[in-house]
Amino acid sequence: MYNGGKIIVGLIIFVGLFTFPIFYNMGKTAEAPKPNIDTPEINKMEKKQCVESKEWMKANHMQMLDQWRDSVLRDGNLEYVSSTDGKKYIMSLQNTCMRCHSNKKEFCDKCHTYANVTPYCWTCHIAPKEKEI
Amino acid sequence: MNAILSLIAVAGLALIAYIGVSAAGLQFLFGVVVPYVALAVFLIGVISRVVKWGRTPVPFRIPTTCGQQQSFPWIKQAKFDNPSTGGGVIVRMLLEVFLFRSLFSNVKFELREGPKLAYSSAKWLWLGGLAFHWTFFIVLIRHLRLFTDPVPGFLKGIEALDGFLQVGIPGIMISGVVLLGAVTYLFLRRVLIPNVRYISLAADYFPLFLIMGVALSGILMRYVLRVDIVGVKKLTMGLMTFSPGLPEGISVVFYIHLFLVSTLFAYIPFSKIMHLGGVFLSPTRNLANNSRMVRHINPWNYPVDVHTYEEYENDFREKMKKAGIPVEKE
Amino acid sequence: MAKTPKPDELSKIDYTPPQTAWTETPTVYKEGVWCFGAKPKNLETLHFPNPREWRVVDEDWKLPENWQEIVLNGMKERLDKYRSFRVFMDSCVRCGACADKCHFFIGSGDPKNMPVLRAELLRSVYRGNFTLAGKILGKINGARPLTLEVLKEWWYYFFQCTECRRCSVFCPYGIDTAEITMMGRELLNLLGLNIDWIAGPAANCYMKGNHLGLEPHTIVGNLEYMLDDIETVTGIKITPSFNRKGAEILFVTPSGDLFADPGTYTCMGYLMLLHELGLDYTWSTYASEGGNFGFFTSNELAKRLNSKIYAEAKRLGVKWILGGECGHMWRVLNQYMDTWNGPADFLEVPKSPITGTVFENAKSTKMVHIAEFTADLIKHGKLKLDKKRNDNLKVTFHDSCNTSRGMGLFEEPRYIIDNVCNNFYEMDELTTREKTFCCGSGSGLNAGENMELRMRGGLPRANAVKDVAEKYGVNMLANVCAIDRAVLTASMDYWVPSVKVTGVHELVANALIMKGEKERTTNLRGEPLPGMEGQE
Numbered sequence: 001m002y003n004g005g006k007i008i009v010g011l012i013i014f015v016g017l018f019t020f021p022i023f024y025n026m027g028k029t030a031e032a033p034k035p036n037i038d039t040p041e042i043n044k045m046e047k048k049q050c051v052e053s054k055e056w057m058k059a060n061h062m063q064m065l066d067q068w069r070d071s072v073l074r075d076g077n078l079e080y081v082s083s084t085d086g087k088k089y090i091m092s093l094q095n096t097c098m099r100c101h102s103n104k105k106e107f108c109d110k111c112h113t114y115a116n117v118t119p120y121c122w123t124c125h126i127a128p129k130e131k132e133i
Numbered sequence: 134m135n136a137i138l139s140l141i142a143v144a145g146l147a148l149i150a151y152i153g154v155s156a157a158g159l160q161f162l163f164g165v166v167v168p169y170v171a172l173a174v175f176l177i178g179v180i181s182r183v184v185k186w187g188r189t190p191v192p193f194r195i196p197t198t199c200g201q202q203q204s205f206p207w208i209k210q211a212k213f214d215n216p217s218t219g220g221g222v223i224v225r226m227l228l229e230v231f232l233f234r235s236l237f238s239n240v241k242f243e244l245r246e247g248p249k250l251a252y253s254s255a256k257w258l259w260l261g262g263l264a265f266h267w268t269f270f271i272v273l274i275r276h277l278r279l280f281t282d283p284v285p286g287f288l289k290g291i292e293a294l295d296g297f298l299q300v301g302i303p304g305i306m307i308s309g310v311v312l313l314g315a316v317t318y319l320f321l322r323r324v325l326i327p328n329v330r331y332i333s334l335a336a337d338y339f340p341l342f343l344i345m346g347v348a349l350s351g352i353l354m355r356y357v358l359r360v361d362i363v364g365v366k367k368l369t370m371g372l373m374t375f376s377p378g379l380p381e382g383i384s385v386v387f388y389i390h391l392f393l394v395s396t397l398f399a400y401i402p403f404s405k406i407m408h409l410g411g412v413f414l415s416p417t418r419n420l421a422n423n424s425r426m427v428r429h430i431n432p433w434n435y436p437v438d439v440h441t442y443e444e445y446e447n448d449f450r451e452k453m454k455k456a457g458i459p460v461e462k463e
Numbered sequence: 464m465a466k467t468p469k470p471d472e473l474s475k476i477d478y479t480p481p482q483t484a485w486t487e488t489p490t491v492y493k494e495g496v497w498c499f500g501a502k503p504k505n506l507e508t509l510h511f512p513n514p515r516e517w518r519v520v521d522e523d524w525k526l527p528e529n530w531q532e533i534v535l536n537g538m539k540e541r542l543d544k545y546r547s548f549r550v551f552m553d554s555c556v557r558c559g560a561c562a563d564k565c566h567f568f569i570g571s572g573d574p575k576n577m578p579v580l581r582a583e584l585l586r587s588v589y590r591g592n593f594t595l596a597g598k599i600l601g602k603i604n605g606a607r608p609l610t611l612e613v614l615k616e617w618w619y620y621f622f623q624c625t626e627c628r629r630c631s632v633f634c635p636y637g638i639d640t641a642e643i644t645m646m647g648r649e650l651l652n653l654l655g656l657n658i659d660w661i662a663g664p665a666a667n668c669y670m671k672g673n674h675l676g677l678e679p680h681t682i683v684g685n686l687e688y689m690l691d692d693i694e695t696v697t698g699i700k701i702t703p704s705f706n707r708k709g710a711e712i713l714f715v716t717p718s719g720d721l722f723a724d725p726g727t728y729t730c731m732g733y734l735m736l737l738h739e740l741g742l743d744y745t746w747s748t749y750a751s752e753g754g755n756f757g758f759f760t761s762n763e764l765a766k767r768l769n770s771k772i773y774a775e776a777k778r779l780g781v782k783w784i785l786g787g788e789c790g791h792m793w794r795v796l797n798q799y800m801d802t803w804n805g806p807a808d809f810l811e812v813p814k815s816p817i818t819g820t821v822f823e824n825a826k827s828t829k830m831v832h833i834a835e836f837t838a839d840l841i842k843h844g845k846l847k848l849d850k851k852r853n854d855n856l857k858v859t860f861h862d863s864c865n866t867s868r869g870m871g872l873f874e875e876p877r878y879i880i881d882n883v884c885n886n887f888y889e890m891d892e893l894t895t896r897e898k899t900f901c902c903g904s905g906s907g908l909n910a911g912e913n914m915e916l917r918m919r920g921g922l923p924r925a926n927a928v929k930d931v932a933e934k935y936g937v938n939m940l941a942n943v944c945a946i947d948r949a950v951l952t953a954s955m956d957y958w959v960p961s962v963k964v965t966g967v968h969e970l971v972a973n974a975l976i977m978k979g980e981k982e983r984t985t986n987l988r989g990e991p992l993p994g995m996e997g998q999e
Contacts, residue, residue: 021280033365116278199897202871248474252893331480334605411554417637456680
């Protein structure tokens, strides 16, 4: 090759960039986190049921929270009617969601960290007190 | 015609992934086999193309000099536009690769009555191109969050900057929107500017539509159809750790996205997108204009037939003598 | 010969591309655009293949039976020899930045004169024969088979490119159409498809040492005419030497300067300057050509013609070489000569005997541009100059393509002009320096039969001159290129008749106060000096 040195260095950088994740993750397993629902409040429940179905919540909880915020702060409407079973809930992150899911670190943060998501809930809201794990 | 053909091709690709996953249940093919094959084709293809270029010699030192040469200390040299040292060349290349300096100098003309040719600066292509490439790069980098665990800290910073508008849930990433806008601009100028339309091949429209498809499916996944991101990451991490698995419940739109991305990467080595390597190896840009200072060697330089002075004198000796020109042989 | 349309007619240009795709649009071979094919005797002199009588307008170009094989093998060979060729074939994204940069496109509106399409003419064949995607996808991927129509189209359009490299300035990957055209012309030459305006001068240069075919005694004779004129103007008798062994410096300039106005005035300028300095230099009748029409034919022929310069420098035992004002000559000297025919280890690093300046930037090639040499003289105050003698002139400067984009000689000639003229005006900066426009007739296209093409290609340059002529009353177009001096004269006559053309060293010689000169009343052209009207 002509100017082989420079070209090979360039190619190594190129391959390195595009295979970076392979080396970075070497020796790890592809385990995805499972949100933990082992809290006193949830354990007390007979039928473990969130405001909506688990699958729906998984994909849409962020938008629901966004709507709740707007509804409460802008319209003064605090009541949420579940479309799953018609039950009524108070729209409140701290008092409704976190009452059951009092384990933010094990429930919220696990997936958020995994997927590199930084919700800005806690810039206003107070996170529940937890024991350091 | 070329555009329609390319659009059909990209739509067909999306359809293949859709049917393959939702009707035929070929998740393993589209989620595991195709991405692996695409990555391999991409890496091997790009390397072999670059090696092919590398094995071709650079017989002459032919930089396009775009500024004052190095001559006297009292004449200011354009050190980057007409570099005479390796350092100058590096700066020139960096400006070219990261800021598209040559395109920045673009000029358009207009023929008026008279005739009068009027020239003016034309920066839209530069701006559109720069926006396209940079946002593509940022989007690519952002995707590392799905390919690394734990996610490196710098990605948080990039996401925070990219999403600083804090509009919508999940927050709008400016790069994604600009990318789609820029690729649309690049497409529109191809269709709307008559001369650019005239030079455009199917091979010019196809990658544009492909990237448009990738961006659209990506945006759709993030903001509208909402894919289970933890499941997606489980799949991508499986690929990266060579322990592929197929988590349940990932929407088909993800497979379409992945298939279009795979096609794009596998297509690169055979296409004009190889300009990403070509720009580094372009002899008019990556050589110093120092060929009068340092002899450039052509590896295949070979002796040629010449008409020697001796032959010349033999042809003209008498005439030379008559004209008083000295000769070797009287 | 085709009659060249009038300027107002020629400047009605339609830039709308045809309805049909370029691959489907048959090429119309317009008289006034193409040049005559190479005559057999010239190809024979150069030992080039397929010498025969042929005419462009004939259906049959009398090609060898296996011409496709020859071309494709030639292409393969060049793809393996030139990284530029291979990378440029692969990298183009057809962004269109180059499209409107070509003077031939601006002047003709012919879309195949867009640099990108000129390259696509070759690239389409490259795709079809040398790439996987092109072989599989064929036409969809923009591939074309190499047919006779394609070959003829190559010939037509590769002799409508002056290798000026303006497009390569704007290309984000530096794709240089000059390289493409050179490859295209090399391939055509494998089949004996040169134009005679290139093959003729090249054959002359090979046998007689210069493009014009001036034999040794004619060179001496021509210079003697000039010396007589110099004596008339200055009263000084100059006696230069020819082929003199032991001279310190060999002087090489394009032969155009020896032959016709206004180049001869520039040549008189060299003679006067070098005499005034008392420089120990010699002319050569063997290496009597700085230019290189081989460069417009093939790499090999260019090297063959260029070899004479070093060979003669060696034979005469000079220390270094001084080169005259020329464009492509300097592209060749700067970027090719040392590689082809060096190392010039028998020469010394050039050092001006007058100022002591060592020309570090030429330390390997050992050849200095006379604009560099003269700028250095002026900087050191070694010349007595009377600027007022050029006061009748309002000067603008045309950057030659090759010294601009293949060297970067911008400030040296401007510095000289600034010191010998009081009235200097720049043209639109988007048409000068690295963005300069070709004269329209470079790379061997300065024939007579393609006058329409030349005037079309010359329009952008001429139009920028017209602009300063109207704004500032510019009446003189200075340049540092022999082809410029010849062809810009025609182009100015056609587009801007009020402007004349000059070499920089003609301006120098007019301003130069020589030892023992009589009071000058006229300039080198025999025109009265400012304030001397009616004295003659």
